[in-house]
Amino acid sequence: MRVVTVPDAPSVDSLKARVRAVADALGVAAAGERMVDDITQELARAEALPATRARALMLINRTGTPQGAGRDTAASEVMHLAGLDNVLQGQQGYKPLSAEAVGALAPDLIVVTQASLEATGGMEKFLRLPGIAATQAAAKRRVVVMDDLLILGMGPRLPVALTQLKQEVANVMAR
Numbered sequence: 723m724r725v726v727t728v729p730d731a732p733s734v735d736s737l738k739a740r741v742r743a744v745a746d747a748l749g750v751a752a753a754g755e756r757m758v759d760d761i762t763q764e765l766a767r768a769e770a771l772p773a774t775r776a777r778a779l780m781l782i783n784r785t786g787t788p789q790g791a792g793r794d795t796a797a798s799e800v801m802h803l804a805g806l807d808n809v810l811q812g813q814q815g816y817k818p819l820s821a822e823a824v825g826a827l828a829p830d831l832i833v834v835t836q837a838s839l840e841a842t843g844g845m846e847k848f849l850r851l852p853g854i855a856a857t858q859a860a861a862k863r864r865v866v867v868m869d870d871l872l873i874l875g876m877g878p879r880l881p882v883a884l885t886q887l888k889q890e891v892a893n894v895m896a897r
Contacts, residue, residue, distance in 0.1 A: 724747070726747040728744060732798070734765065734803070737877065738761065740877075741761070742754045757878065761878055764881035768881045768884035768885045771884075771885065771889070773805020774892065776806055777806075777807050777828070777830045778807065778891075779810065779827055780798070780801060780833045781834045781838060782838050783838040784841055789816045789817060791816055796876045797874060798810070800873055800884065804884050821851075823853065824854055824856070825856035825857060828857060828858065829859045830864060831864040831866060831895065832860070833865075833868060833873070834868075836868065845867075848865070849865070862897050864894040865894065866891055868883070873887065
């Protein structure tokens with residue numbers, strides 16, 4: 723059995739390199755290049771959509787303590803590509819956030835994964851969580867819920883994730 727190692731950095735370049743590496747390993751390099759071309763074109767369309775430059779906080783909550791997505795994460799890269807300013811850009815990776823920290827970050831909007839929202843008990847309970855409840859994002863119900871794998875996968879569906887995120891952000895920021 724042949725083992726192929728592919729890049730896994732949270733970036734568009736890494737995504738394209740993964741597609742090429744997998745296609746090459748399967749002996750279908752030309753199909754891989756077509757897929758990379760398709761992804762590139764779809765990304766250009768998604769990036770052409772208007773961006774808000776809103777201050778955003780991406781939260782994941784699996785254990786009861788919300789974790790925020792800092793730089794060098796798939797979530798941060800997707801937010802950047804969607805034209806959002808990550809309020810945790812100064813932080814590396816995913817880190818637990820206290821209620822005080824969430825409140826102090828004062829995000830314009832919060833992005834949360836569907837599984838995290840469900841683990842919290844739904845939107846109403848999420849909006850009442852300590853720290854989150856103190857934000858203008860919660861007061862104005864500026865919360866975008868995204869499928870976990872779509873927003874965190876950094877795979878071939880990245881253009882779909884960006885399009886959906888930009889559309890949802892535009893909707894909630896209009897509140």
